[in-house]
Amino acid sequence: MAGHISCFPMPLVTPQPQETDEESPSSSKRRSYADVSLVQRTLAVLECANRLELITVQRISDECAIPPSSVVRILETLCAEGYFEHVSRRGGYSLTSKVKALSAGYHSKSLIVEIVKPAVDALTKEYLWPFAAATLEHNAMVVQYSSIPLSPLAHVRSTLHKRASLISRAHGLAYMAFCSSRERTLLLRLALERDFEEDKIVSTNYQWRKALRMTRKAGYASRLSRADPFTNSLAVPIVVEPGHVVATIGVTYFRRVVKRSQITVMADALRAEASSAADAIRRRM
Known part of the structure; x- marks a missing residue:
């Protein structure tokens, strides 16, 4: 059972940003021309x-x-x-x-962002922390939308298009815990090919599978502790049918300032929004 995860044969706040790389929610309302x-x-x-x-x-x-x-x-x-x-x-x-x-240019990612954007923004307005939505791209989760421009507690200027590990990051664990076992097996092989240093904090097959079981039991994923010593992230899957995860939504916060009770509240809010998003996506599919 022991051994590095790469040997697995089977699946196993900075100050408020003044200028960001992400589009401000109000920027689309500014117009200098009339309708055609x-x-x-x-x-x-x-x-x-x-x-x-x-x-x-x-x-x-x-x-x-x-x-x-x-x-x-x-x-x-x-x-x-x-x-x-x-x-x-x-x-x-x-x-x-x-x-x-x-x-032709309107893919499922566009639909997901369209549906979850209002919820992500609303969560940040209520809890102040930056929330984000991510989708699977090849061997990682990629942030497709972030409410960092709205958050006074954002830890970085931008996370848009950032790639997150399927093995050690909250968005990745949330996806892997709730996708089908067949998809999980294939994704794990792809993820291990990246050979990311942070993924080595998971040293055994048993340890990683334990993290997946805990994620399923809790209904949300938490970033594995040693991936980042200062911040933590929670994420939940948007599941349109058993084993079919279309995206994840999550929040990032500073470890030392958020109490356990507050984590539970945010996790419940994330699960509620993920359920609503799944219903909306099913109606549009």
């Missing part, structure tokens, strides 16, 4: 066409409150660009497969 009405109308036509069984000029005009002549020009332009086909006078128009290209 033609773009708004074109998007309305596209959205309407995706809802209709029979796409006709009159139906779109009625639903979007756009004059028929304008609808015709928009549809004919979209036909010329390959997004629509004109079937016939009675048959109206039909969408082509090219419309799928309009959502």
Whole structure:
């Protein structure tokens, strides 16, 4: 049972930042230009066409409150660009497969950030500590959104796109504890290939599996203590179905200033938000 984890044959606050590398939540509200009405109308036509069984000029005009002549020009332009086909006078128009290209850049990570961002921000406003959401990328968890710009107790300027170990970090342990055993086996092999120094604090298969069992029992993961002597992190998984983890959300705080009772409160809040996020993601999948 003894031996370094790399031998496993089986799965086993700084001052408030004034300038950060992350976008301020209020920055998107600043605008120096007016809406482009033609773009708004074109998007309305596209959205309407995706809802209709029979796409006709009159139906779109009625639903979007756009004059028929304008609808015709928009549809004919979209036909010329390959997004629509004109079937016939009675048959109206039909969408082509090219419309799928309009959502090609919108991946599950984008959906997850869209759903969890309000919760992450709300948690920071309530508890002051920085919260974050992370998703799996190859052999590590990667922070996709962080509320550091909102936190007066942030320990660093930015964690956006930071990679966290699947073996020793809270986000990684939360993911590994609740994903399927088959996925865990494969991910562990990938994680061990990184040969990170911090992962060596887990010296045996038994020790790491014990950490996973404790995570499942508690319902949240805690960063293994020696990974960072000054701060600690908690994380919980967003599970859409048994064994299917889509992301994790967590919080980082200074060890010496947070009491055990406060940790329990934040862990409960994280679990509640993760459950709500899972419900929202299931409705959108």
